[in-house]
Amino acid sequence: MTDENNISGISTEDLKPEFKLSQNEKSFLFDKSIAISVSNNENLNELGLDEQHLNDISIELARYIICNDGTALYGGDLRENGFTKYFEELASQYTRNDDDRHAFINYFAHPFLNKIDKKFERDFKSKRIGLKKISCPDHINFDFDKNYQPTNEVNDRYIFAECFRVLREKMTEDCNAKIIVGGKLSNYLGYIPGVLEEAIYQIKSKKPLYIVGGFGGVANEISKLILGENSSFLSNEFQYNSSFLEEFKDFVKDKYNYHDYEVINDLFTDFNLKILSINNFLTENENRRLFISKNIHEITYLIMKGLNKAFI
Template sequence: MINSHLHRKFYSLNVPCVHVSSDSIISQRDILRILSAAIIETIRHIHSLNSLKFYKEIGWIPNDSELSARPPELRQALRLKGGGHKRICYPEPPLYTDEADWHQLIGIEAFTPLWNASEKDCLVQQRIGISISEIQADGFSVNHMHSDHLIRLAQDLARHLLARSATLIYGGDLRPDGFTEFILDEAAILKERLHGSQPKVENHLAWPLYVSAPEIVSWRAKYSEVMKTVQHKIPDDIVADVTESIFLPPNSTQNCYIWSRCLTEMRQQSIESSTIRICAGGKLWGYKGKMPGVLEEIVLAIDLQKPVFLLGAFGGVVGSVCNLLLDEGDQEPLTDEWQFSHNTGYSDMQRFAKANGQDCKYSLVVERLKQLNISELASRCGLTLDEYVRIMRSPFIDECIYLILKGLKALS
């Protein structure tokens, strides 16, 4: 027999708890902790229900579904089923099999606005390139959102794509707390919960990034069960200028040029191997290639006629590209003058690259982008024009992921 304490605990698994010791009189600090938790949970509860009601109104959630501000508990599910309701929608993130196997046993369907177990393998044929990287902080003067918002986008997107059996392709970034690590942490959690077997994340590395220090070797070993590392060769036109087994620091004009050539080679091949590209954020300065990395990936993907989702509201390179396509906002970063003034040594590297026929001409990049037809980009991504423009402008992560998944399912 379950005692009353455990009984209450079993039916409150998804409710925040505050532990207060019974050995002494409750302190003012404990009172404040309880009040803070109660206020935050009340706000979350109201916001979650209002969001679900809105999602139901616009067709994300079937009309015959009941709404719950948290994942359903057993008693709640039995009560709803007794009233003739068999579908319950609750907020993100979703529960997985180890937490929700009892749903099927009692005959209910519990899901979130973005996840239903029936979609588990719907993207198994897709190799999705993720072009998401950090943006420089601007003190909220332009972008009006914290940089952590982009991290959450990368994590949530990775979780939803991997849960549908897609393969994710990402390039570089082996730093602790870098975007590769955020994505791999989601993959590791998902692998454990869904009992997956094969790595579903490919991390593509340009030379000399895989000529690694011991701590990077250890870092890669940590994620070996979920990450497949693809090491790209040095381009033929520069291979005679380097020693492959020795790391080359980007500390001179020639070395920076070599880095740019290797990064371009890696991006070209990784994009060729992908079926779709999803782009958000991206540094506008402080990069190592011939142009901002995410910008180069956008241009290469478009030239290869890959479906490209552009999430512009998160700022950075993709924000500037969306401003250009929509003819609004700041487009100045996509000029030679702006890039030369914001990147020390970049003009020297460009002159060196020009002598080898490998420089970046921003005027040509802008002209190429301006030739794009947004309706054609939308159709290529399985979306209507209105939906694609919405994804270019929306700062709401759930909406962006919903539209991406809608497009991917249409393509699949």
């Protein structure tokens, strides 16, 4: 591959675990933080994919970020086989020996802070992973002794949604660019699907946003809206399809700006392909490819190309 095409900053040869950049070889993502917003989604199987494909693309994106001296940001996932477990190995393998910065920072929302004990923190530190605990907003009185029911109790759902909101706003504030992949369309615990909320905050920040739509989920539905198409999933009819969710919508209508999907659809219609391309330094055709590609090499190439242009 020629230098002109190899904008990734990584050799085309397979990287070995001992790979480290020298002190004088700081790459274009040095001192930059790139958020990766990814979650499993319901329609992976329809696309001939499964959760491992999401793992593969997420790991590869994080590897390219870390190998180019960047910091990967991710919202905490405490499942046994969650994305955090995959990312932490990259942090220990691909950071420079002479660099004491965190290559990977994991953000955790308040409802799960009681699950992070001293052993967990020592484990993160030993692998050179940063850990950010995001407390709930001041107007929320969170009680760890209470058995919250965010799927059945409106006020409990509101408390969880507020905790996730401040985490996602903080990640958006801290990152220089954001990548969204997949994203569940239902059975979430926030105001709206998490990847959708991440995308909205990134748009409002006017920072680079890269939408990987080929793996389905929220990212794919967002790409449709940006192209002027309709999304049956990102609609009030689909999202508020039970009496509990209708009650929740009514409860938060004066508390959260994006509870109504007509507002969300208008936001993404106004944020068209041209604006996306200006913000993320890819051409409109390149963004169209990113919307549909399932090829990991093509996806990483396009995103690293955009980041390279944004930060050099």
